[in-house]
Amino acid sequence: MQQLDWIVLSATLLFIVFYGVWKTKGSQNVEDYILGNNQTPWYVVGLSVMATQASAITFLSTPGQAYHDGMGFVQFYFGLPLAMVVISFTFIPIYHRLKVFTAYEYLEERFDLKTRSLASILFLIQRGLGTGLTIYAPAIILSALLGWNLTIMNIVIGVLVIIYTFAGGTKAVNVTQKQQMFVIMTGMFATFFLILHLLPNDMTFSNALHIAGANHKMDIVDFSIDPETRYTFWSGITGGFFLALSYFGTDQSQVGRYLSGKSIRESQMGLIMNGFLKVPMQFFILLIGVMVFVFFQFNPVPLNFNPNNRIVVENSPYKAEYEAIENKLSKLSEEKKEINLIYIDHLNQNYDNPILRKELVAISSKENDLRDQAREVIAKADPKAETNDKDYVFIHFILNYLPKGLIGLLLAVILSAAMSSTASGLNALASTTAIDIYKRNVGPGKTEKHFVNATQFFTLLWGVIAILFACVGTLFENLIQLVNIVGSIFYGTVLGIFLVGFYIKFVQAKAIFWGAVVSQLLIFYIYYLDIVSFLWLNFIGALLTVCLSMILQISFGKKEIQE
Structure with missing residues (x-):
């Protein structure tokens, strides 16, 4: 890296941090700190939702995925637009009508405290782990390629995020994600056009697509019904739908983004915007990876990118x-x-x-x-x-073939994405801990400022936990591949609880609680057996929770009649 790259990288990251602190300091009540006073316009909601999901892993791993396996990964997102419609017209009106701070507050009103606590704890486990991964994944790759100390990188990414998330809460996350998405898309478009420029002079974009197609990199849709095939049309439209429904509808890191919308309509428009743009964005990122593959048809390629x-x-x-x-x-x-x-x-x-x-x-x-x-x-x-080098392909290209200045911008893209998803995770973890665990169980009489301070404390606490997990990440294998797997293990059960709450009115608290507990244990066992692709765990978990709770409710009802 040259001096210009360091200047671009440092200036970009520091601007995001200080802009977030400057624009959002001074929250005096919980509504302002957690919901941003419900003043977020629809386009900021949409950008924030997209930025939350677009972690650094997206921009490191996705091009490498396309380099090795082609465009088929885009099928993972085929169920997302439909999930956005369902959430917009079912979940959002209920959340806004009840004026909840977190998604899990609804569950106590519909069922009871222990069901709310169960869903909250399942969320805290998987999101706590996932937030550590959003720090560790880019840190381990960048440290390997740049020679930077891994522990220091984990700490730097974590501390930068903690600063503005601690200071401004949800508003800070939202306003910084606008800047982060601008940096991310600017960097990706610049890279795409530069790759085309670096191809042989007499080569057109159409020629590049032909070369990619000849190597089976443009096989976008796979209609295979083999359950062990990871990415197919069917797994995307079903498992991907349930994963998106779970993630965007029940995960507080996403729910918190659209609960801050100015109105139900603004929140709905933000989610629909995400539904329209997410698949094309992922398609474009995968296409960049395919173009990197085409580039290396004419340039020296390492035997292993790591x-x-x-x-x-x-x-x-x-x-x-x-x-x-x-x-x-x-x-x-x-x-x-x-x-x-x-x-x-x-x-x-x-x-x-x-x-x-x-x-x-x-x-x-x-x-x-x-x-x-x-x-x-x-x-x-x-x-x-770790012999799998997919996650190192794109960063290898960045460091070896991009001009000075643009390298710094692309590294800023990767770190901005890491900060964006980490900030949303910390904000959601702190909000859920403060509202669903602490506030629900602490005695009455505490002031609004007390709960703001408590949420800030939990932001700091979860930030430290995430950094510590990232720092001991080397004790585990294949962490970069675990992000979606971890979510899929837990999301189905939580989604099932919400689906029962919204649509199956005769099921009561006792039945849904034990149905969810048994469902989660069965999902652990199914994952251990490794008999289906992880995407199907979302569908199976939701289905098990719904069916078991209905069976248990009927069973409990019969017992009550007999008694």
């Missing part, structure tokens, strides 16, 4: 074996470049040569075989090494 793995092998007896595979890849890359250039020439003459397409597929297969061999060597050199 630089730590290269260091591990160099300090092992397997160095010569690894270098031999690298030499094979280097020769293959030259062959790949020549065939791609010939293929482009044919495309410019309006001829999509089927023989060359087959050759490109064959070369891609050989390259994948070499990468598999390299992973085996890395695993022999260090059995604990």
Whole structure:
């Protein structure tokens, strides 16, 4: 990194922090601190909802996912627009009518305190873990590539977020997320057009899509019914729908964003905006990853994008074996470049040569075989090494091929996304702890200022917990892949509780509580058996909770009649 990159990175992050503190300091009551006095316009609600979901992992992992596996990951979001409609016309009116601070307040009115507490605790567990991951995931990747100290990076990201979230609460989260989304989209568009500029001179965007298509990177929709296939149309439209319904409808990190809207209509418009823009945004980010793949058809590509793995092998007896595979890849890359250039020439003459397409597929297969061999060597050199390098693809491209200044901007994009999702997580954790646990159980007579101070204290406490978890993250494996899995394990049960509350009026407190407890235990067991893709856990958890609570209610009703 050059001096200009440091200036761009530092100025961007510091502006976001100080702007958030300056615009939102001085909250005197809980409504102002947690709900932003219900003054948030619809477009800020929409941007805030998008920024909350768009963590650093989105901008690090998604392009790498597309580089390796193509555009199919976009199916993960196919159920989201429908979920936005359901939440807008079912969840939002109920939350606003009851004037709740958190989603879980509704559950006490509909059922009882223990059901509210159960849902709150399930949320605190999974969101507490998830918030630590939003810090740790970008920190471990950036520290590996830039040589920065991992612990210091965890602390820096966490402290920057704590400063403005502590000072301004929900308003601070909302106003800073406007700036963060601007930085994020500016950086991503700049990168996309720069990639196109770096491709060979006689190559059009259409040519690039043809090369990607020849390598099966443009296979967007998969109608497979195999439950073990992770991303399909069916898992996206069902499991993705229930995940989005759970996340946006019952997760306080998202509910808090639209509860601050000026009115029911403003909140609804913000969510519908997210429904319209989220799938195209993810499509665009995946397309950037596909264009990075096309770029590396003409430029040298590392055998493994994680630089730590290269260091591990160099300090092992397997160095010569690894270098031999690298030499094979280097020769293959030259062959790949020549065939791609010939293929482009044919495309410019309006001829999509089927023989060359087959050759490109064959070369891609050989390259994948070499990468598999390299992973085996890395695993022999260090059995604990993370050989999956998807999360390092995009940052490798940023650091090695972007011009000065733009590198700093893209790093600011990654850290802004980390701060955005972390801020929403901390704000939600603090609000839920203060309102659903502390305020509900503390004695009467406390002032509004007391509860503002309590929420600020819980913001600080959860911030420290998240930083500590991020700092011990190296004790666990594959954390970066766990974010959606962790959510899917818990979200289905919580969603089931809300669905029963909204739609199945004859089910009462005792039945829903025990139905949810049993459902959550069964989801743990199903995940342990590893018999379905994690996306299906959202659907299964919700369905189990609904069905078990109905069965138990009928059973309890019969017992009451007999008695």
